[in-house]
Amino acid sequence: MIVIDIEKKMRTYEGNKVLRLNTQFTKGAITKIYGPSGSGKTTLLKIIAGLIIPEMAKITVNNELWQDTARGINLSPQQRKTGFVFQNYALFPNMTVKQHLEYATGDKLWIERLLHFGKLETLTKHKPEYLSGGQQQRLAILRALAIKPQVLLMDEPFSALDPEMRGMIITGLKALVGELGSTCLIVSHNPDEIDTVDAPLNLP
C-alpha cells in the first residue's frame, strides 16, 4: 500500500500550478489515474519513483518511509526499486529483448514466464529498433515487471497495442499484480480501457 501526502509546484505554460494530493493506493490492485494534459499525472508517478523531488512529501510504502521532506528522508530511485513504464519506453538500444530482462533479474523461470505473457518468446534476440511499436511497449512492461516490484508505475502503457493484444495484456497484468501484491498505478487517457476494483484518481 502507498500512503502519500504531497505538494509540488509545476511550471506550466499557463503559469505556476500546485499538484496537491493526500491519498492512498491499495496493495495487489490497479488504480487508474486520469486528468487533462498537464494536470500532473506523469509528475505524480515520477515523485513516487523518486525521479522528481516535491517541495513537500510524505510517502510510505508498505509501512516503510520512502520520503519525508520535513525530516530530510528521501530514498533514492535505486532504493525504491519501482517498476516504471515510461511513456516513451526508454529501452536500451544496444540490448536484445532477453538482455533487457536479464539486466533486471537473474530469475530465468520468471523471464520465461514474462516473455510468454508479453508474447515476445520468438523475439528474444531482437534489439528495440527491430521491434514494432507495440512489441517495444510490451518489452517496457515486461522489464518493469522483471524486478517483481512492490510498486508498479505505468504511464500510458497500452497506447501502442491493438484492442485484442491490449485485452490480453490487461488480463495478464491484473493477475500478476495480484500475485506479486504490487501496488500498480496506471496513467490512462481512456476511461474504458481497464476496469478496476479501486476507484480511479482524477487529477483536476
Ligand SMILES: Nc1ncnc2c1ncn2[C@@H]1O[C@H](COP(=O)(O)OP(=O)(O)OP(=O)(O)O)[C@@H](O)[C@H]1O
Ligand atoms: N520537474 C518539474 N518541475 C516543475 N514542473 C514540471 C516538472 N516536470 C514537468 N513539469 C510541469 O508540470 C506540468 C504537468 O506535467 P505532467 O507531464 O505531469 O502532465 P501530464 O498530466 O502527465 O500530461 P500529459 O497527459 O500531457 O502527459 C507540465 O506543465 C510540466 O511542464
